[in-house]
Amino acid sequence: MSVLARISGGVLLVAAIGGAAAWYLAAPSRLDAATVASLGNGDATRGEQVFWASGCASCHAAPGADADAALSLGGGERFVTEFGVFVAPNISQHPTDGIGSWSAEDLANAVMRGVSPSGQHYYPAFPYASYARMKPQDVADLYAFMKTLPEVEGKAPSNELSFPFNQRWALGFWKMLYLDDAPRVELANASDEVLRGRYLVEGPGHCGECHTPRGALGGMDSSKWLAGAKAAEGEGNVPNITTGEGGIGDWSKIEIVDLLETGFTPEFDSVGGSMAPVIRNMAKLSPEDREAIAAYLMAIPGHASAN
Amino acid sequence: MRLFIFATAALTALTMGAHADPLADRKANMKERGSLLRVLGPVAQGRADFETATVLDALEKLNANAQAAIDVDALYPEGTESGDTKVKATVWSDRDGFKKANDDYTAKVAAAVEAQPQDLESFKAAFAPIAASCGGCHEVYRN
Numbered sequence: 001m002s003v004l005a006r007i008s009g010g011v012l013l014v015a016a017i018g019g020a021a022a023w024y025l026a027a028p029s030r031l032d033a034a035t036v037a038s039l040g041n042g043d044a045t046r047g048e049q050v051f052w053a054s055g056c057a058s059c060h061a062a063p064g065a066d067a068d069a070a071l072s073l074g075g076g077e078r079f080v081t082e083f084g085v086f087v088a089p090n091i092s093q094h095p096t097d098g099i100g101s102w103s104a105e106d107l108a109n110a111v112m113r114g115v116s117p118s119g120q121h122y123y124p125a126f127p128y129a130s131y132a133r134m135k136p137q138d139v140a141d142l143y144a145f146m147k148t149l150p151e152v153e154g155k156a157p158s159n160e161l162s163f164p165f166n167q168r169w170a171l172g173f174w175k176m177l178y179l180d181d182a183p184r185v186e187l188a189n190a191s192d193e194v195l196r197g198r199y200l201v202e203g204p205g206h207c208g209e210c211h212t213p214r215g216a217l218g219g220m221d222s223s224k225w226l227a228g229a230k231a232a233e234g235e236g237n238v239p240n241i242t243t244g245e246g247g248i249g250d251w252s253k254i255e256i257v258d259l260l261e262t263g264f265t266p267e268f269d270s271v272g273g274s275m276a277p278v279i280r281n282m283a284k285l286s287p288e289d290r291e292a293i294a295a296y297l298m299a300i301p302g303h304a305s306a307n
Numbered sequence: 308m309r310l311f312i313f314a315t316a317a318l319t320a321l322t323m324g325a326h327a328d329p330l331a332d333r334k335a336n337m338k339e340r341g342s343l344l345r346v347l348g349p350v351a352q353g354r355a356d357f358e359t360a361t362v363l364d365a366l367e368k369l370n371a372n373a374q375a376a377i378d379v380d381a382l383y384p385e386g387t388e389s390g391d392t393k394v395k396a397t398v399w400s401d402r403d404g405f406k407k408a409n410d411d412y413t414a415k416v417a418a419a420v421e422a423q424p425q426d427l428e429s430f431k432a433a434f435a436p437i438a439a440s441c442g443g444c445h446e447v448y449r450n
Contacts, residue, residue: 064443064446064447231450236393236450258352262348262352262438263441263442264344264348264438264441267341267345268340268341268342268344268345268348269341270438270441270442270445271442271445272442272444272445272446272447272448272449272450273395273445273446273449273450276442276443276445276446277446279442
């Protein structure tokens with residue numbers, strides 16, 4: 001998984017440069033009190049939409065899982081990289097093997113800041129660098145929905161990372177560089193629909209994690225936002241989904257919406273690989289949300305394919 | 308004797324013809340699925356009218372196309388996993404799973420022809436599992 005490899009490499013490099021001030025600067029930063037206070041009471045029905053929009057099941061349920069199986073969040077999926085193996089943890093409601101005893105604040109700190117309840121950094125293989133843009137209310141709703149999901153017994157195995165990649169503290173530097181909640185692209189006079197699309201794509205949908213090329217330290221290159229990238233796992237490329245050359249400039253809005261609902265491109269090829277679970281999730285959103293995503297993709301700057 | 312030589316040559320040419328370029332053959336076979344779905348897909352999506360003759364004709368062709376790809380070993384032999392291909396290594400490492408996915412797909416297409424759908428609802432019921440198998444197989448066996 002070259003992306004993770006680069007992230008880990010970047011973390012190391014920055015750590016080496018960082019030197020002595022390391023421990024202090026790399027300390028995890030949690031959500032501020034105002035954000036925590038705004039978590040409020042969640043609504044499980046709305047939370048289900050947030051759950052599909054943010055694709056938690058793609059990594060934490062069994063590969064290929066659909067319907068009820070996708071709600072069984074026992075983890076265990078392995079992400080193999082040249083630096084070792086990341087394993088998706090059990091995030092079911094099991095009180096000890098999963099996260100059943102977590103508060104809404106715990107979940108929000110994990111999802112939006114990559115910080116564990118005990119104050120450790122998570123690896124950005126967990127796409128919190130995108131989820132940082134989520135609305136606190138959405139995370140509160142997500143929490144309420146996850147509370148309704150089954151307990152799954154059994155802890156997922158730990159990551160198998162060797163020194164120095166197993167040094168979680170060093171991730172603080174990576175976060176200093178790449179963790180923020182600013183919009184990825186400036187959009188002048190954007191309609192409400194495009195703004196909704198921006199939220200879904202840049203935040204919960206985390207489309208950029210796969211579709212945007214990364215720089216030397218593993219951060220997303222916003223100047224080539226969604227212009228396509230090397231696939232994180234295996235060979236192959238993730239396509240350019242901007243309107244630029246090699247992208248989807250000749251797709252109509254309806255064609256983009258159809259793809260998100262059915263998985264079929266205008267040529268009636270059916271997208272596969274890591275996009276297949278994304279389609280299963282997108283198919284569960286409202287038609288308006290799929291239209292908003294399409295409107296956003298058509299509104300952002302076009303780039304020639306980055307790969 | 309002449310006849311024998313001729314026959315052998317023809318046979319060799321024939322079998323060679325079928326397997327000379329398995330990579331190109333399987334891609335052409337898949338492309339044809341795409342063009343047939345360009346007929347069937349919009350009908351299922353309600354964007355084109357249901358016309359029995361058109362739909363049955365496209366289903367027949369999809370069935371012939373599936374039958375032409377039934378021999379996985381011929382179309383996906385060792386040595387065709389690299390080059391201008393999007394195929395995943397899982398086609399070889401999980402050979403049985405891939406063959407099963409191919410057989411399942413072929414059976415669903417055959418069942419749709421068998422069903423001879425005469426209206427939109429019955430067509431949609433027969434078509435949905437076919438459409439799902441395309442993405443299902445691409446998820447695991449294609450980059």
